[in-house]
Amino acid sequence: MRGALVNSLMLLTMAISGAGCTTYASRPIINDGVDAAKTESIPSFTYEVDAPWKDSRFGKRAYQATQEIIPAAQDISSAPLASSRPVLAIKISEFSSGGACTQEYLTGLSLGLIPSWCTRPTLFTFQFMLNGNHGVCRQKTYSISAQTFSHITAIPFAMLDTRDQPLTLYQAALKDFLQPAQCATP
Numbered sequence: 001m002r003g004a005l006v007n008s009l010m011l012l013t014m015a016i017s018g019a020g021c022t023t024y025a026s027r028p029i030i031n032d033g034v035d036a037a038k039t040e041s042i043p044s045f046t047y048e049v050d051a052p053w054k055d056s057r058f059g060k061r062a063y064q065a066t067q068e069i070i071p072a073a074q075d076i077s078s079a080p081l082a083s084s085r086p087v088l089a090i091k092i093s094e095f096s097s098g099g100a101c102t103q104e105y106l107t108g109l110s111l112g113l114i115p116s117w118c119t120r121p122t123l124f125t126f127q128f129m130l131n132g133n134h135g136v137c138r139q140k141t142y143s144i145s146a147q148t149f150s151h152i153t154a155i156p157f158a159m160l161d162t163r164d165q166p167l168t169l170y171q172a173a174l175k176d177f178l179q180p181a182q183c184a185t186p
Contacts, residue, residue: 021148021149022146022147022148022149022165023146023147024123024144024145024146024147024165024166024169025144025145025146025147026142026143026144026145026169026173027142027143027145028140028142030142030169030172030173030176031172031176031179032172039069039070039175039178039179039180040088040130040178040179040180041072042070042072042073042087042088042178043072043073043074043087044073044074044075044076044087044088045066045070045073045074045075045076045077045087045088045089045090046075046076046077046088046089046090047063047066047075047077047090047092048077048089048090048091048092049062049063049091049092049093049094050091050092050093050094051092051093051094052094052095052096053094056094058092058094058124058166058167059092059094061164061167062092062167062170065167065170065171065174066090066174069171069174069175069178070088070178073087073088087130087131088128088129088130088131088178089127089128089129089131090126090127090128090174091126091127092124092125092126092127092170093124093125093127094123094124095122095123095124095125097120097123097146100118101116101118101120101148103116103117103118104116104118104148104150107150107151111152112150112151112152113152114151115149115150115151116148116149116150116151117147117148117149117150118147118148118150119145119146119147119148120145120146120147120148121143121145122143122144122145123144123145123146123166124143124144124166124169124170125141125142125143125144126141126142126144126169126170126173126174127139127140127141128140128141128173128174128177130177140177142169142173144166144169
């Protein structure tokens with residue numbers, strides 16, 4: 001009986017300390033009203049992930065999303081350097097969140113009774129560079145930050161939220177960047 005009570009208390013503590021609602025923001029703001037049918041024609045791209053973990057799950061999912069968005073493009077990331085540049089260069093940087101914020105420890109110790117808010121700036125950066133005939137045509141970097149609200153009332157929302165918001169933001173950022181007619185030809 002005592003073991004079941006201890007196990008239940010541990011499970012409740014882990015759920016409460018990890019429960020929260022997270023919202024993400026990007027700088028610059030990503031244009032969500034992008035028409036996926038009207039994008040630049042991309043014949044090739046390079047893809048690089050800079051993450052503190054060896055095999056980044058986010059990086060793998062973002063690579064699959066890239067292939068879905070520009071299916072005709074050839075990945076030349078692992079090819080020897082050719083005389084021509086890749087048309088699109090993509091670099092994703094993941095940064096460690098550094099664990100729980102100081103105020104989140106208080107929420108965990110109070111079993112979720114004391115609410116906390118925590119902002120984690122620059123969890124991800126998505127850098128895109130489009131090369132034209134005469135060099136770099138345009139480039140843009142999207143910086144993604146997260147704000148977390150933790151409280152006992154957030155447990156049901158945290159359990160029901162199954163969306164992968166950073167991946168959705170990456171897809172929207174890539175589509176936003178690939179809008180046509182933004183390169184001027186000299």
